[in-house]
Amino acid sequence: MQSLLFASGGIGFIFAMTSLGAASVLFFRRAAPEKFQQVCLGFAAGVMTAASVWSLLLPAIEEAESRGLAGWIPASCGFALGVLFLLGLDLLIPHLHPLTGTKGGLASASKRTTLLIFAVTLHNIPEGMAVGLAFALAAQHGDPALRAAAIALAVGIGIQNVPEGAAISLPLRQEGMPPARAFLLGCLSGAVEPLFGFLAVLLAAWIAPAMPWLLSFAAGAMIYVVVEELVPEAHLGRHSHAGTLSVVVGFLVMMVLDVALG
Numbered sequence: 001m002q003s004l005l006f007a008s009g010g011i012g013f014i015f016a017m018t019s020l021g022a023a024s025v026l027f028f029r030r031a032a033p034e035k036f037q038q039v040c041l042g043f044a045a046g047v048m049t050a051a052s053v054w055s056l057l058l059p060a061i062e063e064a065e066s067r068g069l070a071g072w073i074p075a076s077c078g079f080a081l082g083v084l085f086l087l088g089l090d091l092l093i094p095h096l097h098p099l100t101g102t103k104g105g106l107a108s109a110s111k112r113t114t115l116l117i118f119a120v121t122l123h124n125i126p127e128g129m130a131v132g133l134a135f136a137l138a139a140q141h142g143d144p145a146l147r148a149a150a151i152a153l154a155v156g157i158g159i160q161n162v163p164e165g166a167a168i169s170l171p172l173r174q175e176g177m178p179p180a181r182a183f184l185l186g187c188l189s190g191a192v193e194p195l196f197g198f199l200a201v202l203l204a205a206w207i208a209p210a211m212p213w214l215l216s217f218a219a220g221a222m223i224y225v226v227v228e229e230l231v232p233e234a235h236l237g238r239h240s241h242a243g244t245l246s247v248v249v250g251f252l253v254m255m256v257l258d259v260a261l262g
Contacts, residue, residue: 004201006147007135010154011197014131015190017158018124021165022186025173035242040163042234042243045226046250047160048127052219052226054258055134055153059146060215063137067209074212081213082220086126090228093118120168120189123229125196126221127157132197133215136204140211152257160250165190 060078061071094105094115103115134150169186173179200218204211234243 004198004205006139006150007132007197007201010131010135010150011128011194013154014127014158014161015193017161018165018190018193019187021162021167022169022183022189024166025169025179025182025186028170037163037167038234038243039246040160040167041230042246043250043253044123044160044164045230045234046247046252047156047254048222048226048230048250049247050251050254050258051130051153051156052222054255055149056130056215056219056222059134059137059149060212060219063215064212067212069212071212075216078213078216079220079223082126082217082222083224084220085217086122086221086224086228089122089125090224093122116171117168117185117189119229120164121192123164123225124161124190124193126218126225127161128193128195128197129200129214129218130222131157131193132200133204133211133218136201137211137215140204140208148261149258152254152261156254156257159253161190 057075057079061075064071064074090105092105094103105118131150131154134153135147138146138150165186168189169182172182172185177185200214204214231243231247234246
């Protein structure tokens with residue numbers, strides 16, 4: 001129960017930031033320029049990469065070693081399982097890559113808007129898990145430093161969730177959808193964050209020894225999203241400097257947040 005209470009604030013925050021980004025459709029009609037989207041994707045890639053290391057893998061190794069295990073075993077195995085989990089979802093769930101317009105997953109007759117929502121939903125699954133597990137770890141140990149690190153993770157993920165919410169709602173509005181409905185669908189794309197976040201907290205509470213594996217699992221899932229989706233789309237076009245620098249900025253922001261607060 002304590003883990004759920006701690007996690008609810010962080011998970012609720014990142015979902016609220018997705019909704020805030022989706023609310024942009026109430027004020028703007030046109031989708032953001034492609035260059036701006038590339039910068040946002042690069043920033044998200046940097047945030048998620050740094051979070052995977054400082055907020056997930058390193059705590060997983062420390063937690064395993066505190067239980068008398070070799071830290072690299074759950075870290076590497078859990079990481080690989082997280083990658084395979086996202087790979088499976090990527091191959092099964094029909095979705096649309098927003099910048100390229102190419103389809104992924106199984107063949108589907110679903111509308112373009114539905115496929116676009118599924119694409120961002122896939123990104124949000126590991127984010128919700130990561131924040132939920134970070135707060136669960138802090139609650140289990142009662143450590144103020146771990147709690148600060150979990151807050152830093154939620155802040156970093158929340159910041160990059162704002163453009164993700166806008167990346168859903170604005171294209172839907174541009175295609176003629178009413179603003180209110182585009183906003184609701186943008187919010188819906190982030191609904192998996194609380195779902196998987198609380199699911200991860202419950203698993204960590206019921207199977208406490210599995211915490212190192214769960215943390216590494218979330219890290220692997222996040223890195224899969226970074227390599228498969230975010231970085232390639234951040235480097236579309238002839239000039240990739242903006243995408244590259246935004247990855248670096250995102251990484252530095254998340255690293256500073258985690259190290260300074262944690």
